[in-house]
Amino acid sequence: MQKLILVAGATGNLGRKICRELIHKNIPVRAIVREESEQDKIDSLEKMGVDVFQLNFSNEQELIGACAGVSCVISVLAGLQEVIVDTQTKLLNAAVAAGVPRFIPSDFSTDFTLMPKGENRNFDLRMEFHEKLDKSPIQATSIFNGAFADILRYNTPVFNVPQKTVAYYGDKADWKIDFTTMDDTAAFTAEVAIEVNTPRYLRIASFQVSPNDLVHLSEQEKGSKFKLVDMGSMEGFSAYNKMQRAAHPEGEDELYPKWQQSQYVYSMFAAHHMRLDNDRYKELSWSPVEANI
Numbered sequence: 001m002q003k004l005i006l007v008a009g010a011t012g013n014l015g016r017k018i019c020r021e022l023i024h025k026n027i028p029v030r031a032i033v034r035e036e037s038e039q040d041k042i043d044s045l046e047k048m049g050v051d052v053f054q055l056n057f058s059n060e061q062e063l064i065g066a067c068a069g070v071s072c073v074i075s076v077l078a079g080l081q082e083v084i085v086d087t088q089t090k091l092l093n094a095a096v097a098a099g100v101p102r103f104i105p106s107d108f109s110t111d112f113t114l115m116p117k118g119e120n121r122n123f124d125l126r127m128e129f130h131e132k133l134d135k136s137p138i139q140a141t142s143i144f145n146g147a148f149a150d151i152l153r154y155n156t157p158v159f160n161v162p163q164k165t166v167a168y169y170g171d172k173a174d175w176k177i178d179f180t181t182m183d184d185t186a187a188f189t190a191e192v193a194i195e196v197n198t199p200r201y202l203r204i205a206s207f208q209v210s211p212n213d214l215v216h217l218s219e220q221e222k223g224s225k226f227k228l229v230d231m232g233s234m235e236g237f238s239a240y241n242k243m244q245r246a247a248h249p250e251g252e253d254e255l256y257p258k259w260q261q262s263q264y265v266y267s268m269f270a271a272h273h274m275r276l277d278n279d280r281y282k283e284l285s286w287s288p289v290e291a292n293i
């Protein structure tokens, strides 16, 4: 089958980078964007060489038409139930109807298959979509990249530059956390999309660092040794997040409310990659931690 990759979510941060990687490799890319997507983002994709289809994601026939002749669908959509479950399901059904052999869902996260439901709202939505994906006749591959490395620059409790602190939970001061840059994730995803057969799950990390490693690195990279802070047990953290979610129901309509951000930090300490697939494509290189803090 001729290679033709369809990207949904191409106007987004990661989606655009995946398109760029594919175009660099001379792989034809078709992007589906919505009617209300920003025109300058569409123009910029077209300038890059992407064939952009502007359509109504609720129109089944339009979606099936866009999937015609496609060798792999990559979903890089971001959103809540309506997007991650409903829109991705429409896209999946259209891909199956059009005979697309492969589908990469919009996971790009910590390996949530290792986590129970209820600890991370945005992961629960992905688990809900996986139930449909795994019943469909398409070959699916999820890419787990841990946290995007730029999170280390957001002054979360994990690495807080103004406060000069590094937090850990439970007894996990030596727990390795997976971080991948968005560029590395995009390059790997492009390779996965081009292949004919890939496993159900692939796990990558530009680097894996523990809170103790980050303390050591702070001295080396920031010139002063950050304080390691014991934030209490994982059980206490989980209970805190659940309490915050219950107290702020308005966050249910937001993608990243404060309690959701806290759930992501919890997830960093709840699951990590025991084995990496970084070596799958020999020509890829991985950004080092020193370039990201």
Ligand SMILES: NC(=O)c1ccc[n+]([C@@H]2O[C@H](COP(=O)([O-])OP(=O)(O)OC[C@H]3O[C@@H](n4cnc5c(N)ncnc54)[C@H](OP(=O)(O)O)[C@@H]3O)[C@@H](O)[C@H]2O)c1
Binding pocket: 008, 009, 010, 011, 012, 013, 014, 015, 033, 034, 036, 037, 038, 041, 057, 076, 077, 078, 079, 082, 083, 087, 106, 107, 108, 109, 110, 145, 146, 147, 148, 151
């Ligand atoms: N591991 C991590 O640390 C981490 C961090 C951030 C993101 N991620 C994940 O990476 C993936 C991509 O995230 P991102 O930050 O690149 O997202 P983003 O920049 O917000 O882009 C989201 C994309 O989804 C499209 N979209 C949103 N709602 C839609 C709808 N109702 N119908 C059709 N298209 C819709 C947007 O289109 P418009 O331009 O039309 O709005 C845009 O193309 C997601 O799975 C996200 O959870 C992971």
